[in-house]
Amino acid sequence: MRNRAPRSRPLRAVFAALTLVAGTMFGLAVSAPAHALGNGLALTPQMGWNDWNAFGCNVSEALVKQTADIIVSSGMKDAGYQYVNIDDCWMTGSRDGGGNLVPDPAKFPDGISGTAAYVHGKGLKLGIYESAGTATCAGYPGSLNHEQADANSFAAWGVDYLKYDNCNNQGISAQTRYTAMRNALANTGRPIVYSLCNWGQESVWTWGAGVGNSWRTTGDISANYTSMLSIFHSNVSLAQYAGPGGWNDPDMLEVGNGMSFTEDRSELSLWAEMAAPLISGTDLRSATPATLSLYTNKDVVAVDQDSLGKQGTEIASAGGADVLAKPLANGDVAVVLFNENASAQTISTTASAIGISSASSYTLNNLWSHVLTSTTGTISASVPGHGSVMYRVSHGSGSSTGTTHPLIGASSNRCLDVSNGSTTPGTQLEIWDCNGGSNQAYTLTAAGELRTLNGTLCLDANGQGTTAGTKVITWNCNGQSNQKWNVNPDGSISGAQSGLCLDVTGGNVPAGNVNGTLIELWGCNGGANQQWRLG
Incomplete structure (x- = not known):
């Protein structure tokens, strides 16, 4: 969401980050909370699509249905993408006489329930948007003090996912406002994934796991490398707070929205390594084969969706040469070598540094090219500027030579x-x-x-x-x-x-x-x- 945040938001985000760093440096009690939400949802990070980045307020039933069709026909559904999420501007400008939200009949002639029925018929799930304030970011009725009525509407319409924004929040504590909707959703009895979008304010990562299934850790992403890099830097340090049922969310993917192919591939590599929700924010109806080849890479998706539920950590970062390691359920380790700089450079690490158990040899499975190579311990690659190389490292020897x-x-x-x-x-x-x-x-x-x-x-x-x-x-x-x-x-x-x-x-x-x-x-x-x- 292109959120209309208060002007002080950047300072708050910086203060929160500094507080976390200070707690770590000086031995203060900064610990990961228990994953207490317990709704049984998002045991691996959410995967799907949201209309906002590509369309803003120009959402419609037709767009949602067409996108659901493409998710199926393109292979994205088979790769694991399941949520088709409606963002802001789906409703009329006022509630009805009973105080209920009203879908815009021009945009959604079959209503949200009819749209949900179509999406469900494709074997997919429908998401919707609201804000934990008096109005949404685009000025439509918000859910503050209407939580149960709105949750009841979502459940009755067949909604499976709620993205809950932070605009017009009246200065009320985020934890208070977001917990109210958590309780309202639980009262409906319908399983609805709950995505907190409070822009990384109030150190949401320290309490988000007891309230929602994911929580935005940063401000909004834009379709450029600088924005993507900044958000990566903010999110990568929060690995201790993520786990099954509750995930750090560095915002929707801009893959397909104007960055280079190399940069798009880096974003998807990094988001998968960080066990982030993979929510596409592009117009899938016009997505190129190149864009779809990134979204549908099942080996990369498998790293994101690994059942161990560990977010990858940055084990080295010198001069813009980053190494991330993510332990996987079967004992393998996913490694991303990421080059922040504009020129190519060789980035290296070792099997011992990434934490894989000792062996005489290792197989490196390049998850983008599917080429296998063997090593006795050194993991190294020439990485293009703004690019990444992603390996799945396992015990034993393997090679694509001769195959x-x-x-x-x-x-x-x-x-x-x-x-x-x-x-x-x-x-x-x-x-x-x-x-x-x-x-x-x-x-x-x-x-x-x-x-x-x-x-x-x-x-x-x-x-x-x-x-x-x-x-x-x-x-x-x-x-x-x-x-x-x-x-x-x-x-x-x-x-x-x-x-x-x-x-x-x-x-x-x-x-x-x-x-x-x-x-x-x-x-x-x-x-x-x-x-x-x-x-």
């Missing part, structure tokens, strides 16, 4: 393809709908080759070209350097000879991602059309 997989492009969700399965050397590579054919299967060899068509041909930089625009073709395997490739931790594949990246030509725009789009070498730029994952 055969399709290579799927992030910008298209299509496979690297030898046109028509041609065995004629010199055929230029393209992208095509994935079909499981041998002309879409590639084996990374120990020599750095990418062999295809059952190992008979190699990917080749045409004419040993080292300039942008060089065609990527198949050729008889000959061991030359123009047939050697680096599968990089950031998901790019670069030529060992040229240093240029495997690129879907023109794939930085949707029109450049259709079947038959050709592959060339181009300067590495972090674009989604240069990102690949093993299928």
